Amino acid sequence: AQSVTQLDSQVPVFEEAPVELRCNYSSSVSVYLFWYVQYPNQGLQLLLKYLSGSTLVKGINGFEAEFNKSQTSFHLRKPSVHISDTAEYFCAVSDSGNQFYFGTGTSLTVIP
Amino acid sequence: GAGVSQTPSNKVTEKGKYVELRCDPISGHTALYWYRQSLGQGPEFLIYFQGTGAADDSGLPNDRFFAVRPEGSVSTLKIQRTERGDSAVYLCASSPRLNTEAFFGQGTRLTVV
Numbered sequence: 001a002q003s004v005t006q007l008d009s010q011v012p013v014f015e016e017a018p019v020e021l022r023c024n025y026s027s028s029v030s031v032y033l034f035w036y037v038q039y040p041n042q043g044l045q046l047l048l049k050y051l052s053g054s055t056l057v058k059g060i061n062g063f064e065a066e067f068n069k070s071q072t073s074f075h076l077r078k079p080s081v082h083i084s085d086t087a088e089y090f091c092a093v094s095d096s097g098n099q100f101y102f103g104t105g106t107s108l109t110v111i112p
Numbered sequence: 113g114a115g116v117s118q119t120p121s122n123k124v125t126e127k128g129k130y131v132e133l134r135c136d137p138i139s140g141h142t143a144l145y146w147y148r149q150s151l152g153q154g155p156e157f158l159i160y161f162q163g164t165g166a167a168d169d170s171g172l173p174n175d176r177f178f179a180v181r182p183e184g185s186v187s188t189l190k191i192q193r194t195e196r197g198d199s200a201v202y203l204c205a206s207s208p209r210l211n212t213e214a215f216f217g218q219g220t221r222l223t224v225v
Contacts, residue, residue: 004154032211043116043203044155044216051212090154098210099168100145102154 002026002093006103013081014111021076021106023091033074034092034100035065044090050074061085086110114138116217118204124223125194133189133220137206144187145214146179147203155203161187194224 003026013019025031032051036044048059055067065076074091091103117136125131137144143162147155157171164184172178176194181187191198201221205214 034213036216043218044205046213046215049213094211098143098162099157099160099171100147100155100205100214101157102147104154105152 002031002095002101004091004093004101004103006089006091006106008106009104010107010109012109012111015083016080018079019077019081019085019108021089021091021108023074023076023103025072025074025091025093025101027072027095029095032094033065033067034094035059035063035074035076036090036092037061038088038090038105040087047076047089081108081110083110083112116204116206116215118202118217118220120220121218122221122223124225127194127196127224129194131191131194131222133191133202133204133222135187135189135204135206135217137185137187137204138208138215139185141206141208141215142184143207143210143214144181145205145207146187146189147205149201149203149219151200158189158202191222194222196224198222199224 005024007022034049035047050057050067058064063078089106092100094100119134146158149155159179160168161181176192179189201219203219205216207214
């Protein structure tokens with residue numbers, strides 16, 4: 001079974017500053033990687049995904065992430081955050097078993 | 113509506129009662145997942161259906177939990193003899209095929225009092 005580690009439980013950042021949310025997973029076998037965002041009292045919304053191909057993937061709302069196989073990481077970045085980016089962010093991994101394994105989440109708070 | 117629909121959105125029940133949570137996936141999606149999310153935690157896998165059959169039910173915590181998907185579309189998660197520790201948000205997701213993203217519903221918030 002996979003395990004997913006999101007090292008930062010809370011990340012405060014000033015508006016218009018860059019941000020990186022870290023994600024590491026346990027296995028280097030073929031995996032599919034995802035970042036989801038969850039706004040208060042809502043379900044999970046897909047931000048971006050890595051299935052194959054280019055290791056740099058771009059998602060919605062100006063977010064991007066880079067798959068690093070040697071470091072088993074899939075960190076999420078945004079060059080300039082907005083107040084509306086305040087939310088909970090979850091990294092998820094899926095392998096051949098087709099189950100999705102989630103991290104514990106990172107709470108991003110954008111400070112005006 | 114083209115998204116995953118879950119009903120009810122909120123359910124309050126007394127300890128020891130039986131509850132059913134319903135999930136209506138996106139039309140044509142063959143894979144369906146149930147997850148449980150406790151406060152401040154990430155979603156925890158419960159069960160995965162491919163079509164009508166449960167392909168992986170290893171996440172069900174005990175035999176009080178059961179899920180069905182009789183016609184390969186709508187799924188029902190059933191919890192018998194509910195306990196206060198069952199209180200959580202139950203999330204359903206569906207996927208069009210293997211090895212791609214899952215689309216999540218808004219969840220059912222279950223509170224056992």
